[in-house]
Every structure is written in C-alpha cells, then in structure tokens.
Amino acid sequence: xxxxxxxxxxxxxxxxxxxxxxxxxxxxxxxxxxxxxxxxxxxxxxxxxxxxxxxxxxxxxxxxxxxxxxxxxxxxxxxxxxxxxxxxxxxxxxxxxxxxxxxxxxxxxxxxxxxxxxxxxxxxxxxxx
Numbered sequence: 001x002x003x004x005x006x007x008x009x010x011x012x013x014x015x016x017x018x019x020x021x022x023x024x025x026x027x028x029x030x031x032x033x034x035x036x037x038x039x040x041x042x043x044x045x046x047x048x049x050x051x052x053x054x055x056x057x058x059x060x061x062x063x064x065x066x067x068x069x070x071x072x073x074x075x076x077x078x079x080x081x082x083x084x085x086x087x088x089x090x091x092x093x094x095x096x097x098x099x100x101x102x103x104x105x106x107x108x109x110x111x112x113x114x115x116x117x118x119x120x121x122x123x124x125x126x127x128x129x
Contacts, residue, residue: 033071102127
C-alpha cells in the first residue's frame with residue numbers, strides 16, 4: 001500500500017465516521033421528538049419506533065419529510081417552556097422581586113422595632129434602585 005492509498009483510506013474513514021455520527025444524531029432527534037409529541041397516541045409511537053428499528057434509514061427520511069416542520073415547532077415550544085421554568089426558578093431564588101413588597105417588608109420590620117430608621121432608609125433606597 002503506498003502513501004496515496006493510505007491517505008484516501010484515512011479520508012474515507014473520517015467521512016464515514018462523520019456520516020455515521022450525523023445519522024445517529026438524526027435518529028436520536030427523531031426518537032426524542034416521537035416521545036415529546038403529545039398528539040401521537042401510544043400505538044403511533046410504537047409503530048414509528050418499530051419501523052425505526054427494522055428500517056431505520058427509510059423511516060428517518062419519511063419521518064423528516066412528513067413531520068419535520070412539526071418537529072421544529074415542538075422543539076421550539078419545549079425550549080421556551082424550559083426557559084420560562086428557568087426564569088421562574090431564578091425569580092424564586094432571588095426573592096419577591098417587587099420594590100413595593102420589599103419596602104412593605106422593611107416597614108413592617110421598622111414598625112416591629114427589628115431595624116432602625118437608618119436601616120429602613122437603606123433598605124428602601126436599595127429596593128428603589
């Protein structure tokens with residue numbers, strides 16, 4: 001085997017490795033979409049999975065052609081739901097978030113004698129920023 005043949009063997013190896021990994025990514029995206037789709041009933045999900053196991057390449061092409069647009073919409077909706085959940089979680093950790101609520105809490109602490117007037121003024125200034 002000469003140098004040129006060895007070089008082409010390496011190039012073909014990388015090409016087929018890339019093609020295989022790309023195919024696996026598409027396959028796992030389809031599987032994730034099948035289970036994410038709430039409009040499909042259990043039998044339809046089972047049928048898609050059965051065809052993906054026994055005729056994977058053809059089934060992948062048919063799925064992407066027939067349900068590709070909906071696949072993108074479901075993925076976008078899931079990303080938006082995850083973003084909203086993350087924002088809600090961060091807000092819950094950050095506190096109440098409302099300036100009026102912070103000032104009301106600080107006033108209650110002042111009225112109960114827990115904090116001084118100077119501390120109340122500092123908390124009020126911080127809440128208004």
